[in-house]
Amino acid sequence: MLEAIFAPKSIAVIGASPDPTRLGHRVLKNIIDNGYQGAVFAVHPKAQAVLNRPTYSSILNIPEPVDLAVIVIPPQAVLAVVEECGKKGVKGLVVITAGFKEVGGAGKELERQLIALVAHYNMRMVGPNCLGIIDTTTHLNASFAALMPDPGQIAFMSQSGAICTAILDWSKSAEIGFSRFVSLGNKGDVDEVALLEEWGKDPENRVILAYLEGINDGPAFIRTARQVTKDTPVIAIKSGTTAAGTRAISSHTGSLAGSERAYEAAFNQSGIIRAQSMQELFDFALAFAYQPPLQGRRIAIVTNAGGPGIIATDAIERSGLTMAEFTAHTIAYLQEALPPTANVLNPIDVIGDAASDRYRVALKAALADPNVDAVLVLFTPQAGSEPEETANVIAELSADQLKPVLASYMGAVSLGPALTLLNKQRIPSYPFPERAVEALHAMANHYKRTQRIKGEYTTFEVDRDRVHHLFHEVRKAGRVELGEIEAREVMEAYGMRLPQSRLARSPDEAAAIAAEIGFPVVMKISSPDILHKSDIGGVKVGIADSTTARDTYELIEYRARKYSRDATIWGVLVQEQIRKGREVLVGVNRDPQFGPLVVFGLGGIYVEVLKDVAFRLAPLTRQEAAEQVRAIRTYALLKGVRGEPPADVAAAEEILLRVSQLVVDFPEIVEMDMNPLVVHNRGEGATVVDARIILQGG
């Protein structure tokens, strides 16, 4: 789909200046110098020739068809030129020119027009305001970058041009190669979603890296990433906080949520590996690009020194990976083949004077052991060491292996050629063992996620129409917040269990309803104008007989009036007093970027003081709901501690799924809280005690 941009048959550089200091000149030179095989045309209004090739004053004058136009001209001239490109039948644009959205005001309007024009002619566009694009598979460098990256299997996109430049500069010395290298600029058309989709299809991209400052379309991003990450690891840095406006927050969930939480949930659910730093981005990239998937967590270490072995062991245990336990066969073999002073348990210590032969013995045995999922080879330069030979041994033994092999060659001055050898032979090597372990850890987590993401969304039979009608009525009445009875109705329509409950409009009616429901009951003021019922004494529990029910009605009504003379009072709600259970909070807050962010946590101080909550974005799969419930630190309290029976976790999960369905069905719900939802003992379900729903205003 983006073929016209990454694999065009012909290119026009519009703004190809004869002045070598101009960007347009550099772009043309980059295209010519780096081995692009198609036709290249220079367009310039005045110049006769640039870099020894004739120029055209307009793209319309080029006699042959043009697939891709790279535009490097002043912003005010861009629209006219893009119009010409459209007429010429150009399919792809790379607009390097700056001066659009990023400068605000008129630039914003200019960009809007540019995007409209591109859409009108059915073209695709990278930019504006970018460094350009590079594709080493087609030898195309349509950028003004000072360097051409080495070919490789890492695809990289960045929203920052400077990051592109810096990474390119740094990667050349680290000998890291790329398949594609794209500066996204303002993302007027082609954005992270388009590239993910495109790159995910091509096995040449063994791993996709992204430096992102924002995401254009959150739900599309998740949908696409979920698909892509099944086959291709995607590693991203999300930097900066979203500028997307901050709505006034009135719900509990709202105060817990936030853009950072939404990104965390989005990356988690779509299987994206989030790098904590630029360093990690590339540390992980090498492991994924060079080595096969890590299908377990059991790591073997081969080392020629104790200290680094201990460091790596510590890092493995800290990260949640495990040290492999060798079979008796492996141990016996190693005892036979290595000198008596060697350590044959994990880490295998081949001892400081080891030449490459001992590494061969140890690595071979470790790779062959069925209890080993990956091998980390540590090397310190010592007397008798053979860094290059050992590198070749590692490469030879790990070739065509299904288990990843990573290395940490510790040192630098004496290791130069060995490091180059390792890199050439696709063995990721890290200067310190901890970084290798972090990469293994990322690989293990990614594999686990690829096994998980099946995207099975559950749908329950619900009464959608009833909710639709109700919302309509509420909005017709000029309200955005549902009253309690209305909120109950929504919950019921979506199959959630509520305490039996009816509205009483008089003391006598309260007594009658209570008798019918069965004592004890709970009584609550019912008014659209009173949000925090407890605070004004509008809730009473444990009402045990008819007389108290009558008295309570009057008391609550009196208090409500005292609180607000003008409040609409619908009456007093008489409710079944529900069985005890563990109180949890389930809520939803609509993130401006990603949509409904569902929160789960134990109620009371666990939420308020410990902020012990877990977020996921709706829609939720069954497995995601299960993971969400288990992601809180206090999950043990649901399982039951100190001899308590376990809570009905399955019921809590089902509620999360029903809520997910509700907020996906009704995008107008901007916030909702169920606080508390009481989760009863296993097999006894869960009951929604109190719920609030707030709809989009306007």
Place this chain on the structure above:
Amino acid sequence: MLEAIFAPKSIAVIGASPDPTRLGHRVLKNIIDNGYQGAVFAVHPKAQAVLNRPTYSSILNIPEPVDLAVIVIPPQAVLAVVEECGKKGVKGLVVITAGFKEVGGAGKELERQLIALVAHYNMRMVGPNCLGIIDTTTHLNASFAALMPDPGQIAFMSQSGAICTAILDWSKSAEIGFSRFVSLGNKGDVDEVALLEEWGKDPENRVILAYLEGINDGPAFIRTARQVTKDTPVIAIKSGTTAAGTRAISSHTGSLAGSERAYEAAFNQSGIIRAQSMQELFDFALAFAYQPPLQGRRIAIVTNAGGPGIIATDAIERSGLTMAEFTAHTIAYLQEALPPTANVLNPIDVIGDAASDRYRVALKAALADPNVDAVLVLFTPQAGSEPEETANVIAELSADQLKPVLASYMGAVSLGPALTLLNKQRIPSYPFPERAVEALHAMANHYKRTQRIKGEYTTFEVDRDRVHHLFHEVRKAGRVELGEIEAREVMEAYGMRLPQSRLARSPDEAAAIAAEIGFPVVMKISSPDILHKSDIGGVKVGIADSTTARDTYELIEYRARKYSRDATIWGVLVQEQIRKGREVLVGVNRDPQFGPLVVFGLGGIYVEVLKDVAFRLAPLTRQEAAEQVRAIRTYALLKGVRGEPPADVAAAEEILLRVSQLVVDFPEIVEMDMNPLVVHNRGEGATVVDARIILQGG
């Protein structure tokens, strides 16, 4: 004190072989080749000359005095040679020879004898089983390392020789210099404590780095480090878990504690910065070695690109540092001096086409701003950039500054000379901004700690003799665990408040005591043989009258008998039922390496499920006790949530200090739990409800 080792007037290399492949030869060559100024003698039993200098068959034949002997001979010959060294009046030894403790068995015994001999002659010794020592201030390389480090102000010690080799190799290419570089080996005499003490005195060591696998003397380590870190930052990697035996653990505190927790507490309290990886060790070292202390947390950023600025801002906010807010003066100045498109708020963006002049303007203004504590300069190579010029500007402006300046030059191939310039001029530069921010974060934390560590230990007036006598009685009776009444007595002797309480030996006595104390009361079985009283129904609360007191006595007695026919039953304890408060756990577990490890946490599920506890090692300063209480996640619950009054935190702190005094006074206490200690509302103190004390067996 270690002058004879690091600055000897003369050296003998014992085992200086003429064979260039032998370690003894390499050691001699390293001493001669690297500029050592004193006299150097070669000792070898048979050789005539080594490296063109005459050899002596024994150190005793050397006509001049010898300060330092470096020993590189087979292990079985070492004792005799050391004896000769002693007789010769040698003051320092570096024993490179391996084959001692590390091989176990006979080697262990050999090392014991070696240490005794060294002590007998009042010598000091590094090793055995080490790589040797290097001191660049005296140009002494008494090691068989293949490389001589550059001079610098970082002192490095390592328990692993391979780590020494790897670091040396790596540091040469990173152009990192060292003042001292020591391979500790088996630490037969000179250990981490001796080096800390020695190095802390010399301002040539601007920062001390340590790679440690274990610590010889925990309390001495803390004492020394506490002193040293006031002036000299110490950064350490502690790797591996301690081998120091695992006692059977019977207390609650014991199950929470562990060697890792003890190290964490020891490093924290002694002001040592713990690096999480080898990378961090050196990232931090450069910042401390090159730059002045960071006296606050407000960071300014100067950058020539937006992306890296955002990355650094994120990292700053994540780490708990803050982005500096410039004064109006600074902003006005920057607006005047920079182009209109520049961003003059923090981060200052001098824009991609900035030459060094704009960096000069921005850095100068940031350094001059009183709201700025440190500046981070970000540089990406772009058209028009002047990497070297900019490096010089940074160096010039930061010279003689009281505020640290760190850099992140992002890139590599085009930055080589600039990176060398930065390093030469003592500007730490990191390839990615996050690593620079981590270094700033470590600097800020270190400064805060240097301000804190005053080591004021509080002592309360207590009745030490009473406890001494009591412990004597308990041990005489062949017990290690105190009964409840005994534990109460200890608490009382150390000034802790307990509920009124007396032992009843009959139902009638129970009723009488209860009446005297005042109802309601709590009654508990009193028996040295019943540990978990509640589990057998041996505790009843809320006893409201005399009849119930009598009944309860019989019930509890019956249950205790049923549980164990042979248990010694002292009677039933009748206790004042204390005012409500927040229940906390205070306990002590004796760490084999560091001594009494004090734990604090909120009782019940907070400890049991959330493991929300904080550890410190006794003795505690007032400030450490205060920090310990505030270190738990649930501290907010002590401060009071949901309108509760605050708890008496000061009382909890005082209890920690009294407990600290108790366990320091009585090293025979191996474990104790106060669970619960009830902390009442502010001003009302705290009451120890239940306490257990276990003494050292044997």
